[in-house]
Amino acid sequence: MASPTRISRRTFAAGSLVAVTGFPNIVRGQTREIFVGGPASPGLTDILFPVIERKHNMKILFEGTNSLINLEKIRANKARPTMTVTMMDDPVLVLAEREKVIRKLPADITNLADVPAAAKPRDAMWANWCQPMCSFSYNSRALPQGLASYNDAWDRKFRERIIMISMRITQAVAPLVAAASYATKKPLDQALKEWGAGIERLKELRPNVIQVSSNAPQAQQLLETGECDLYMAPDSRTTLFRKAQGAPVDQGLPKEGVLAMPAGVALVEGGPNQDLGIAFINEMLNPETQALIARTFWSKPTNAKTVLPPGITFPELIALDWEYFADNRNAMIERFEREVSSR
Known part of the structure; x- marks a missing residue:
């Protein structure tokens, strides 16, 4: 079975129609083929998806982008979904x-039975296929011992040595919550609603920030080549995947704790080949596949029957109120871009 195909405008420029939104015009008559939109995480198209393709005799067309852009594209295709x-x-x-652009996961996804309620939110409108660790990553040559605390990033020795991720990317909540926790003396799991104080604290970090980036692969490359010492904050799907490949990076385990990123998977309402989508999600939640996910993405599995591969453990992860974050994200973005990332 061929490896998953990455969709790009250039790839489809000859002989195929491409919607202005960037999604291919998938022919609905085709069988054993689905289009999946998701994160640009290394390991998806070269490790995980080929396993699913072979096992279920399907072809996965994939486009990697951040979640907000993914949603924008689903909205644009709501009348005739391609994903x-x-x-x-x-x-x-x-x-x-x-x-109403996603549908509740059906009982046909039998592995949902072994996923705890917290990992299948809103009565299983979607499921978390894993929980990546999120704190910060660092160049292990520059900082062999890492950092003991998030607050060490404010040290003057890191002047122009930090890349921060854009608030338009969910992982940006990690430095925001850490800053709010420091400012209010509340633990991380109670600090999200104090995000305004976090913005004020992040303003003090500006001299240490060389750039605020929405280009995660580029920021990762700059960290690996030593152009910066700290990257705040990708999650373990990227950091520890690249560490396992020999890159000089590592995941921070600060004393304040590590956040659980909610990596979700859902069925698009009205999307083609729903039976294959159901098989895809069920396989993502299969205990054996969950073990592969843990080993590949260094992320905590959500199926309770998963046996972790030898040598892989996870700290206690901190969950946030993601509905509150969703309701207040635009305000967070506006203040962050006006007061923190602007020069």
Whole structure:
């Protein structure tokens, strides 16, 4: 079975129609083929998806982008969906549910029975296929011991040595919540609603920030080549995947704790080949596939029957109120871009 196909405008420029939104015009008569939109995480198209393709005799067309852009494209195709499955973070899936562009996961996804309620939100409108760790990543040559605390990033020795991720990307909540926790003395799981104080604290970090980036692969490359010492904050899907490949990076385990990123997967309402989408999601939640996910993405599996591969453990992860985050994200973005990332 061929490896998953990445969709790009250039790829489809000859001989295929491409919607202005960037999604291919999938022919509905085709069988054993689905289009999946999800994160640009390494390991999806070269490790995980080929396993699913071979096992279920299907072809996966995939486009990797961040969750907000993914949602924008689903909205644009609402009248005639081309995507079958979407992989987005919970706060964006909250919006997708409200806009009725995703459908409740059916009982045919039998592995849902072994997923705890917290990992299948809103009565199983979607499921978390894993829980990546999120804190910060660092160049392990520059910082062999890492950082003991998020607050160490404010040290003057890191002047112009930090890349921050854009608030338009969900992982940006990690430095925001850490800053709010420091400012209010509340633990991370109680600090999200104090995000205004977090913005004020992040303003003090500006001298140490060389750039605020929405280009995660580029920021990762700059971290690996030593152009910066800290990257705040990708999650373990990227950081520890690249570490396993020999890159000089590692995941921070600060004393304040590590956040659980809610990596969700859902069926697009009205999308083609729903039976294949159901098989895809059920396989993502299969205990054996969950073990592969844990090993590949260094992310906590959500199926309770999963046996972790030898040598892989996870700290206690901190969950946030993602509905609150979804409701307040635009305000967070506006203040962050005006007061933190602007020069």
